Amino acid sequence: MPPTLRSSIHGRKAVQQPESPEQIDNEDEDEDMQSDHEMISSEMEDDMIEDDYNDAPVQSSAQELLRPLQETADRVSRQVEEFSQAFDRFREKSKKLSGQQLWEETWKLMDTYATIASKSAGRVQATSADSKHAQKKRKSLGVTNAQKENLLLESDLWNLTLELLPCKSPHLLEDAHHAQNSALVELHRYSTNDEIWKAFMEVDPVANEYEALLEWLQERKRKTSPALKDVDLDLYDKSGRGDGLWEGGNIYTQAPIKRQKVTRAHPGPLDPAEDMRTIHFRKADSEPLVTQMDPDAALRQDAMLEVEDELFESSAWHASWELLRRGSSPEQYRNWWQDRNELWRALLLRNSSVQNDPAINKAWLRIVNLASNRELAKLCRELADSRDLATDYENAVYGILSGSYSAAAPVCKSVDDHLYSLINSLLIERYDQFIFAYHERLETPALQDFIPSPSTSREISNYVQSSQTDKTTKAEAHQPHKYFQSALMSGDLAHFFLEMGHAAAQMAHLTGQSKTLFDNDETQVSECAQVAAQDEDVIRMAAHLQLALQPLGLLDQAYEENASVMENNIINYLGLLEQHAKYSLLPLYASKVSAQRQPRVLGRILSKVTVPKERDTQMRLMKSYGIPVYRVIYTICDYTRRSWAMKLNDRGEALKAAKIIEYKDKIVRVRTGFIGEMHDDEQALVVQAHEWVNYIDMKNWGMACWLMTALYKTLLLSGKLAAAKSLSTRVELAQTSLKVTGMNLSLAAMVAETPDEDGDAEVGGDATEDGHNRLAGPNKRRKESKPSHLLAKETTNRSALAEQSLVWAHLELLVQAMDTLEYWQDLADSVDTLPRNDPKTTKTAKKELGQTLQAVHSAMQPLLDHGFLSSAMDEQEDHDLRHIREHYLPECVLGYNSALYFGGHAITRQHLVQCMELAQQIAQNETLIGAFVASKRMQELVTAFAHDSQALLRANEHGTSSMRGRSGKRSSLGGERGGRADIWQVQWTADKDQ
Known part of the structure; x- marks a missing residue:
């Protein structure tokens, strides 16, 4: 478990990087095992590299063309398997855990998910170094860098959940509550900045969360951005500096100042007198030039720099923004600006306070040092709000330093930039409140406790909503992985899961994919949710995150008010498993669905499972996960029958019984081939689905009889005699009853037995009826017994079981006679x-x-x-x-x-x-x-x-x-x-x- 205190001063678990190809090669042999298709494709590709591409065999080209699709399928399959294994282990362990132990186990699960995603991203990186010809082929199939970036982002997102989870733990909240009662006691007038920061992080769980978000955003920026170079900066190419280092500062403005000093024989700084404006100006537009070269000269003198130097200044402030945005350390600041003879900018970015404690995360000095630089912080706020600065990047830098989101927003080019600036301002705001309380306590020693203000994450949620409609960020915000990221960062996961749940049902009915698993939903949701509800990776991520958080109680209110909508996310993942034919994983996730929806979901998916071995596996798994098997079997049979009957009715084929006889010369005869063969796949599926009654238990034998008679009646009344014949052979009463009850309940077997033998056949429970009552008609039996439906009666008595089977037996005999x-x-x-x-x-x-x-x-x-x-x-x-x-x-x-x-x-x-x-x-x-x-x-x-x-x-x-x-x-x-x-x-x- 990570430390309770999430302060960057005391460190945290390092963000995991995607593994290198060398690391991947050292994995277990089972994980490294390639499929035959992969090995053949790899050999083909090696041969094509050696030969001329234009002369490559057609078969080799086809193999290479299909290889990306196979790799994607293998990647998805492996991830699905690994996630399910991890979740299954967690499910077993979590049954015996509670409290902080459960939180620790959940944290380990997030760590496992992050490792799986990291390995998956590493495999993609390892296979991305293909030949140019292979890359071209892959591009033609739509395999783009965006897909690889999504894999890397998923890895980072699981690491983000790993960092955020402790911020919600009862242990941290309890420690913070205790610390709030004496938060200011140990602080004094000579407390260092890092001691004040540490005390702040101990009492404010929300600040811990904001700090984790900022660090993650900085890490993402470093990982996804190339090394910062001069040529990457806006307007640098127009500043006249060439491709070398920035030397001499504002050299184009320095030259006219030196000329004026030589002309006037002025030994010191030029006096910005009014008469200087008439002779000291820019040639480009006659605007007055500064007479001194300190950084504040332009603002102080209300004057200008030469055009090239203004472009240089804009690039310099852009560089400062980039260094802040990437979370560069003071050493990195200093090295960057020292190479360019602008060392003062490095001091500005760290808020100019010397800290030598090696335990401090140096990237946070600019915030930590606000405690002892109140005047500088105040000036930065004023400059951030100033309209007189020459470039937006200058306002943005001061906005980051002082915590002004409005000042930084104009230069933000992505959702991450906006989130970084906003969360930075929220964190500094909370830190300012603590610093104010600290200074107040110095004046009033009696003050000891500190109660942080309520969470301000609603502002993050508000921005997330606005980013989905803002034309500059709409495209990015609509990306499924970004939508998932925004939900994590806003902290409103309940809203995210609810919106995804509504969208899952809507898109299922809109696209026709897995729509039978959902009721239609007309609740208005965002387009982002609709897009994300169709993305396989986000469906998997959302389902597993929801299943991990639910035992912790973080989603209790959402489940209490909208349980069915929340379950849609798990059911959406079940539909995804069905698409990938991962039937063996279905019971695991279905076990986390409510008892009311388990039969419906599993029944409609498992109705397509026709292989006996796979059915046996499903039965074993459903029993092991505590799923009521008889209800699933009922749904399988009832759903397939009803669906097929509705299709018949829509086509006008229902309730049209078949003709058996005909007349020839006024003499009756049997119609030749009146049953015929069954060529309809839908009919075959219905019949095969009813083979599931062989797996029902003895207590629910009446249900099996009801299901079989219902299908027989439907088939006979609609004239589908071929299907009825197939049903009588595939699900024969004699064999099925023997398998389920251990008794042959067919009519022939019952007639052949003597009354004494029949009386001895009972297994227990209801064996008190007389012989003549056993043979009585069901109408008489119902009047003499309790009023519950005969088929709903649980019994082990042979005569009662036979009575339940009577209609089934008659219908089967009718079909056999025909x-x-x-x-x-x-x-x-x-x-x-x-x-x-x-x-x-x-x-x-x-x-x-x-x-x-x-x-x-x-x-x-x-x-x-x-x-x-x-x-x-x-x-x-x-x-x-x-x-x-x-x-x-x-x-x-x-x-x-x-x-x-x-x-x-x-x-x-x-x-x-x-x-x-x-x-x-x-x-x-x-x-x-x-x-x-x-x-x-x-x-x-x-x-x-x-x-x-x-x-x-x-x-x-x-x-x-x-x-x-x-x-x-x-x-x-x-x-x-x-x-x-x-x-x-x-x-x-x-x-x-x-």
């Missing part, structure tokens, strides 16, 4: 392509037809049971099941009858007898009768059975050895048509709906 009918018709249609006069083929075909018809018979039996699809769990489900019954049961029954009819002619007349048995079953089944009556298809059923009866009568007339076809003619296989079955004369083809 699947067997389709297969039967495909087989029946295929007989037309077989050899007509091959007895062996005929025998084989009959055998296969018989086996398939038996499968149809078995699949149709559950549909003929009493109460099939009549066990609705609620009114809405009853409505849906009624529509399914009234459409699909008549279709399936008529299709089944047509299969028996065909089998009675092609295989054996016994199948015609089964047609009569089918008629008897239907007559005794109220559910089936009701379905035919409600769908107004009873006439079709009666007609079909009439055809069955006629066929059976004809078959009986001709005996069992030969059966006649429908036309009564002899078949080509021998005998009179109609005397025996002739499957080769059956040529049913698909026709339009009847």
Whole structure:
């Protein structure tokens, strides 16, 4: 942990520099491991350097062209991984910490982030020394220096958070509070400037923060600016000094003064008498010249320097500004001006006080020395506000020395310049207040305590707001990293996170990227926030900073009032992880989202995860982070189903059940390929998403049943039978129930078990029901039991679990029955392509037809049971099941009858007898009768059975050895048509709906 006192006098953690290539080469082997693509690209580039660029192979050029994109992807991927690892370690440690220990651990986390960013910036620097040809290629892809500068800035920004965090710590605030009670006691008339400064920093936490900001701005200026040279200064090239050092001061004005002294034989300084103005003036514009060469002569005499010297003065004051802006030490001041014979300027910049204490940060002497130079400080303020100075840079220098932002603002060319000048003035203002209290205490010894004034950081926030609209700084202020920096420096991070949260939702809906994760937000925010909410680096930085500060309590009020908006920043980062396919990191960050939004966010992202191994990983991670898995699974399934159903409805495809049968020559038959294959990717995604129910827990089995029945109903009512078929095979009730509950809850398994075995199958809890009650209908069960929804009931009782699964089982059996009918018709249609006069083929075909018809018979039996699809769990489900019954049961029954009819002619007349048995079953089944009556298809059923009866009568007339076809003619296989079955004369083809 850094020292509690953040004073520059006592030092602080050095700002980390991006690592050199040599340092990077010494990293761990895992971090240095290059991908195959990187290694190949590197080898290609080396070959191209040796050869002429115009003759380079096309493949090599392509590799080199794509290399920047790969490097960017690798850089982002590595940063994402490293940040997540650091945050995960912090999350685990922070669970057991509180108070100052938590602050120390958070400070270490900021240090880790700064190290990661520094390494990333170092890697970019290490790879930036490419060939000119490679650089040209990279530029064509938009890889600019701005991107590299952003990486360096990110590294510096994490270092800034590292410096600012202790300023908010309870330990520092507590120490400052205690120090305020006796702040002035140890100070006396002979206290040195650094002792006064130290006492000031001990009592004022806000001053510690301002000092950290100023130091960071000075460091940034030094790092991002080239070495200061004369030619870099405004107007220097017009001052007539050439490219050498400044020697002789204002030499162009000295010459006429010397001439006047020689002419007048004047041994001392010229008297600026009124008559001198008539003979001592500039030739360029006849303005009076100064008669003396001290620095104040022009202002004191209200006279001018020669034009070249005025330009020289302007450049000199510009240089002074630059030296102050870069935080140069007194030694650097002295060296600069001593080389130019202007040593007095160096004394001015440090406020002319001798300090030999090596512990002092020499860059701050100009502020520290204000304690003993009150008159000089007063004069600097007057000069800063003076309108008589020749150049704005002179006002600016005096403004920095005295703490006048208005005097420095005209020469500020960037947001950082303005912030530097403003924060400098705020710090000096607070120091002046302490110095005033110090002097007051010297007059009144009874005064001992000092209470600093409230924070004035609001002025920084106000400037940040104005910089976003000022035409001179607007472009810079809108840069995402600069927006993040401004938020750090203003200290109003809560406002920053809220604005970013609003912007994240807005831009998601505006761009369509990750919009399903957010509710639409119409709150007005700045353009800066909207731009930053789309920048990947700032999204990552904002999310991690927010997650680090939240446990410290610094954002409690913002979370209390706008929790959902604050969470948008984390969710925005989750969307970014989704874009980069970092699915394994999702649960870590989702665990920091409220319990209400976790399922929605994770569910909508994980719905796209279809690989079983990845699903297993997600399940393990979600459980380890305490995320309610069953709620996520519910969202995955429910969201995909609802989204797909809405698209169907928008396209007008919803609620249009599929036709199973058709009529050919007034004879009913199954439509060929009425299910077909599933080629729709959206349907496939919905089905695959419901495979997640295999991961649900036993207590939430009712939820799994609800999800599956909901999708089955949607698919059947919209006629998407191929998807329903896929669902029945991919998420089969028997296998899923066995995996989730350890029991096979399919209808076939339940029927096969004896009541005693069923009674012994309970696992515990709800195993007190009688055997007859277990088999009772759900409506009766609901009346006899507690009023809660059956599917919401948590149970481990086998019969209760089976009852929850009943509708799922019925819908699955319905789809399986339709699947067997389709297969039967495909087989029946295929007989037309077989050899007509091959007895062996005929025998084989009959055998296969018989086996398939038996499968149809078995699949149709559950549909003929009493109460099939009549066990609705609620009114809405009853409505849906009624529509399914009234459409699909008549279709399936008529299709089944047509299969028996065909089998009675092609295989054996016994199948015609089964047609009569089918008629008897239907007559005794109220559910089936009701379905035919409600769908107004009873006439079709009666007609079909009439055809069955006629066929059976004809078959009986001709005996069992030969059966006649429908036309009564002899078949080509021998005998009179109609005397025996002739499957080769059956040529049913698909026709339009009847």
